[in-house]
Every structure is written in structure tokens, then in C-alpha cells.
Amino acid sequence: MSLFNRHKTKSDEALMLLFQEGNQRAFDEVYHRYSKRLLHFMFRMVNNDEALAQDLLHDIFMRLVQQPNRFDTSRNFKSWIFTVAANECYKHHRKRGIVEQVDVLEMDFPILDTNPHDLDQKTFRRALRKELEQLSYDHRCTFILRFQEGLSVKEVSDIMDCSEGTVKSRSHHCLKNLSVKLAMYNPINSD
Amino acid sequence: MDLEKHIEDLVTSKSFDSLTPAKKEMVLSMMTENEYVNQHAFMMKSKKMFQEEGDMLSPDTDLLFSLRAAHTAKKNSKGAAALWASIAGFRIPAYQVGIAAALLFMLFWRWPTTDLRQDRMERQVVYETIIDTIQVIKEIPVEVMVPVERVVREIVYLDRPTMNVDLTLGFETNNGITPSADAPDMATMEQSFGNSSFSNEDLDQFRVGI
CATH class of the missing domain: 1.10.1740.10 (RNA polymerase sigma factor, region 2, helix turn helix motif)
Incomplete structure (x- = not known):
């Protein structure tokens, strides 16, 4: 070796x-x-x-x-x-000076009035980028570390210098709200 | 909270249909089936997106080389610093330093031997003429031919056409009649009128008595 x-x-x-x-x-x-x-x-x-x-x-x-x-x-x-x-x-x-202080719980939900038949991965990517940009720094960081980088709750809590409960809460709310906001891109909902 | 974490793990990995009945029951105690399906689909799409973007991104190729160079430079500077530290750590007795300084002073110090005032008096003022150039602006008339397009009315005077008249010999007209200087014989004129194709009778209608 x-x-x-x-x-x-x-x-x-x-x-x-x-x-x-x-x-x-x-x-x-x-x-x-x-x-x-x-x-x-x-x-x-x-x-x-x-x-x-x-x-x-x-x-x-x-x-x-x-x-x-x-x-x-x-x-x-x-x-x-x-x-x-x-x-x-x-x-x-x-x-x-571009730290967004928008709380994930206070974000408005979009009205799903568009026809989602022709929405593809590219459109989804753009929409997710936009939604992530609108998240607060802490929520965005938590979401990216958890779901993009695949770090554990413990690791994220170490990085973010907060409790594991806070990390779980943030990731849960991000997942819930983003999935609702981007539900139009789910093929099941588009039928 | 552990239950939420467990459900989160399920959402990110398994579809609702692939869950066991026990897990389905556990999931449905926290959320609806539709919510689970939405979250699962969202996570699948997000993972795909992260994967694609991660594949496209890569650090600058020069970065590692510059980091290696920096590391090498740091190592070298570390060696130099150690050398300087060893030099600085070498102790010399103070009296030896004092003796060395006194020797150097005696070696290089000398009293001034020249009269400074004389030097000052011998100084001369040197005037230097500086020839510089000046700028003169001269006005030079320049004829410039500028092509101009304009309408010109040309009046051409021509000679009026004149006839040469020989008053003494008479003249010949276009109809072939040559007037005579003598008075015409009216009797003859009644009978014949030059080379006209009309007969004499035809011309009677135009005749008047004289």
C-alpha cells in the first residue's frame, strides 16, 4: 500500500x-x-x-x-x-447586508393556480433556489447541512452552535413548508 | 422529537407505499398521507438537484497548487525564523560590545582638517541660461476648394436669323415665285399662276376685280 x-x-x-x-x-x-x-x-x-x-x-x-x-x-x-x-x-x-430575516413560519404560501403539467426539474431547481434564498440564514444553513450535505443532527447542532432540538425543529419546518410551497412540482399533484 | 426525526428519515428515504403497515400507522399519527407523499417527492427532487449541481461544481484547479506552494513557503520561512532565533539567542558580554564600539569609533572618526569658512567664500554663483521653447500661434490663410452644387441659369444670346435681300435684283421665295422689280402684268397673272396644279377656273373664286 x-x-x-x-x-x-x-x-x-x-x-x-x-x-x-x-x-x-x-x-x-x-x-x-x-x-x-x-x-x-x-x-x-x-x-x-x-x-x-x-x-x-x-x-x-x-x-x-x-x-x-x-x-x-x-x-x-x-x-x-x-x-x-x-x-x-x-x-x-x-x-x-443581505441577511434575510424572514422566519420560515411566517412565509406566505403560494396560490397553486398554474398548470403544472410541463414543469420539469429545471423549473423546480429555479423555484427551490428562490425559496432557499428567502429562508433566514439559520434555516437555510440547517436545511443545506442536513439534506444537501447529509450531516447528522448532532453535527449540525455543533456547527450552528445550538441544541439538537433546535436543529430538528428547523429542519422539520423547512421540509414541511418547502414541500407545501413546491407541491406543484410533484407529479401526483399535477394530474 | 425522536419520532419526528424518525419520520424525517423515512420521508427522505422511502415512499409511502413502501412503508410497512406499522410505519404507515406511525406516520399517519403525525401527518396525512398526502403530506408524506409531498414531502417525499420534494426530497427526492431536491436530492437529485443537489446531486446534479454538486457534480457540476469543482474547485479551481490551481487552488491545490497554490496551497501547496503556500505550505512549502511556510515551511521554509519556519526554517529561517529558527535560524534568526538561534542568532538572537547567542549572548555576548556587554563589556565586549562596548570595547568593539569604541574601536570602531576610533577607527572611523577624524577631526575636520579644512576651513569651512573658506569653502563658503569660494563658492560662486553660476548662472545658467535655460533656453526654452515658446509657442507662437500663426494664422495662415488657407484656400480651400469646397465643391458646391447649385443650379445655374445660363442665358444664351443667339443671332436672329436674317435674310439677304438684294433690293436691286429681287428675291426668290419658297414657293418658287421670283418677284420682279417691275410691276407685275395683271393680265398675265389672271391667266397663269406659276406651277400650281389648280386650273385657272378653279382659282376664279379667289379672284377679285381690280
Whole structure:
């Protein structure tokens, strides 16, 4: 087994420990594991601005290279790196002043008066993007981490620095309200 | 809350029809069948969308290389910093530093030997003429031929056509009659009228008595 493959079997925390000792291959492995996921997460969090997401990704990994000891190896690396990414997105939102404070419970429900026969995945994508943009930062972050990135409730609660109950409540309300809002795209309802 | 979490897991993974009767009962205690179906369909579509978009996105190819370069640079700078730290950590007694400074002072310091006032008096003022250029604006008349299109009325004067009349010899008209300088013989004129095709009788109607 080559050295590179041996790194593939290691945990994130073990890799970070190696990286803190100066092992560059360990860093490469961490990069391959998380760069794409973080990019996708931040792309969604910054309202689908890919260039901005790329910049934020660059900043995060550059900071990791410059200060690898900032990560406490006793912690969960996945939660930590997603926390850093979420904070970067939040800082960007605050700087731009586009943090939407619309509560998911107070959102208006659309009137389903359109003929949904010819609505396809593309239209659904556009509608979901729009609905996600209208969510508050916390709800959007919770929804994306839970259902796009597939993180557990515990991991999301660590990242969002809130209780697991809050995460469950947020994800439940997001799922319920978004499914109602986008019900017109369900083939069963369109018949 | 655990029940909600369990139902959420079912919604994201299984359709309503594929649930066991027990699970259906559990689901229906929390929501209607229609709600479950809607949420399941929404999650399936969302997952598909996330998958497609995730496949399209990829980090910049240069990013990893720049990160590696930064890591290498950091390692190198770390070595230089350690060297400087070892140099700074080398201790020298203060009296040795003092002796070294005194030697350097004696080596390089000298009293000024020249008279500074003399230097000042020998100074000369040098006037320098700076030739600069000036700008003169001259007005030069320039004839410009501008093509102009206009209607010109041309009046052409022609000579009036005149006839050469020989008053002495008479003249010949277009009808072939050559007038004579003498008075015509009216008797003859009554009988014949040049080379006309009309007969003499036909012309009677035009004749008047003289």
C-alpha cells in the first residue's frame, strides 16, 4: 500500500495531526475530501454565486495552511471545517447586508393556480433556489447541512452552535413548508 | 422529537407505499398521507438537484497548487525564523560590545582638517541660461476648394436669323415665285399662276376685280 493510499484510510483528525507536523500528503487528502463539499455548501449559502464561493474556499484552505494548529485534534474535523465555512458565509452576508430575516413560519404560501403539467426539474431547481434564498440564514444553513450535505443532527447542532432540538425543529419546518410551497412540482399533484 | 426525526428519515428515504403497515400507522399519527407523499417527492427532487449541481461544481484547479506552494513557503520561512532565533539567542558580554564600539569609533572618526569658512567664500554663483521653447500661434490663410452644387441659369444670346435681300435684283421665295422689280402684268397673272396644279377656273373664286 502506497503512502498516499495509506492516508486515505485515516480519519480526518489523524490526517490533521499529520498535517500539523508538516505532512503535505495528509493535507492533500483533507483537501480532496472536503474541497468539493465545502464549495457546494458555500455556493448554496451565498445565493449560488460560484466565484464568491471559490474565493471563500480559497480563504478557508489558505488559513488552514497558514495556521493548522488552530484545529484542536480532539474535536470533530468535519464539524469544525463546516463551522469555519458557515462563519465565512455569515460574515459575507453581514458585510453585504443581505441577511434575510424572514422566519420560515411566517412565509406566505403560494396560490397553486398554474398548470403544472410541463414543469420539469429545471423549473423546480429555479423555484427551490428562490425559496432557499428567502429562508433566514439559520434555516437555510440547517436545511443545506442536513439534506444537501447529509450531516447528522448532532453535527449540525455543533456547527450552528445550538441544541439538537433546535436543529430538528428547523429542519422539520423547512421540509414541511418547502414541500407545501413546491407541491406543484410533484407529479401526483399535477394530474 | 425522536419520532419526528424518525419520520424525517423515512420521508427522505422511502415512499409511502413502501412503508410497512406499522410505519404507515406511525406516520399517519403525525401527518396525512398526502403530506408524506409531498414531502417525499420534494426530497427526492431536491436530492437529485443537489446531486446534479454538486457534480457540476469543482474547485479551481490551481487552488491545490497554490496551497501547496503556500505550505512549502511556510515551511521554509519556519526554517529561517529558527535560524534568526538561534542568532538572537547567542549572548555576548556587554563589556565586549562596548570595547568593539569604541574601536570602531576610533577607527572611523577624524577631526575636520579644512576651513569651512573658506569653502563658503569660494563658492560662486553660476548662472545658467535655460533656453526654452515658446509657442507662437500663426494664422495662415488657407484656400480651400469646397465643391458646391447649385443650379445655374445660363442665358444664351443667339443671332436672329436674317435674310439677304438684294433690293436691286429681287428675291426668290419658297414657293418658287421670283418677284420682279417691275410691276407685275395683271393680265398675265389672271391667266397663269406659276406651277400650281389648280386650273385657272378653279382659282376664279379667289379672284377679285381690280
